[in-house]
Amino acid sequence: HDLHRICVTHFHGDHSLGLAGVIQRINLDRVPHEITAHYPASGQHFFERLRYATAYRESVELTEAPVSADGVLARTPAYTLDAHRLSHPVESYGYRLTEPDGRxxxxxxxxxxxxxxxxxxxxxxxxxxxxxxxxxxxxxRRGQRFAFVMDTRLCDGVHALAEGCDMLVIESTFLDEDERLASDHGHLTAGQAARVARDAGVRQLVLTHFSQRYPDPGEFERQARAAGFEGELTVASDLVRVALPRRSR
Structure with a gap:
């Protein structure tokens, strides 16, 4: 339940549209604990505009925590949250949650x-x-790891976030035949995302953020498998729920 204390978001394109609704929902539900919002520092003015985009009763304490560099953002007994800079036309970060090791x-x-x-x-x-x-x-007993990688072309941050993850949610905007277009726009292909997961030892891969130019979502799975990823694989769709994999040992 401690993970509910974190709000991680982007501030450009379609990723910004839901922020106002999320914040209003938090207040409508009267969440009983403080919420911390992490976002790229360059998006401060977007955050402020979206936070107060409509009128609502602000009943929950929300702490703004802009991200301006790689490193640990939060450390609690339940998890560590860290960020890595990604490669996109505007400032973008990926995030990883790591559970502490146990016995x-x-x-x-x-x-x-x-x-x-x-x-x-x-x-x-x-x-x-x-x-x-x-x-x-x-x-x-190794703690589980979850990473969220969105809006990026291949870069060191992508590999660093994915390393050893039990679950990796990663963008797969383009198919492999459009790799040049993907790079030009700061995105990944299905094959690139799958190879990152394969090389990082990811147990469960969730592909998302697909361009609407492709009518068959199944092609993303086919290209990911062709790239050599053999673990659990989900091609995300609206409102799908994907459970974390069971502990490996």
Missing amino acids: RMDPRRLAAHGIAGPDIGRLQHEGVLNGVTLDEVSEV
Whole structure:
């Protein structure tokens, strides 16, 4: 539920249109906690205009947090949010949420050391119990990673955000035959997005932001598979819900 405290958005083209509605919905629902909005610093005047585009009762505290450089934007016990600059005709950033690593207790090793019941909790809290360390009876459970990459051509930021992600939501505006057009307009093709995901070890790929020039959405999936991506693949559509993949271990 802590992820609801973040609002990440763009300020150009079709991405700006929903911001006013999102903010008004937050206030209508009387969200009980502070909301932080992250957006490119160059979009400050767009944010201000859209935030107050219509009349509404402002009942929720909303903190503005413009982004002007790569790095960590927020760190909480539940997640770390970081941003990377992308390559687009106007300033654009991609974002990644990383869950902290945890521990997975090994029942066999616990039993071998005679640790059971409340003693397991004590060991987890204190790190050592009767000479037995936490490392001896557990293993690291890697935190899950989610990245959102929109409005960009290929660049270092795309690869950095995608690295090791359990789920990558990434633009796929053009098909591969229009790669030159994609680059000229600051966008990716289906094959480019899929190769990024393949090389980064992404487990689940969600393609979105398609040009309306293509009548068959299935072609994006076909080109992504042809590019060598073998993980879970979703070609996004309006109102679709895609669950994060289950933990790999």
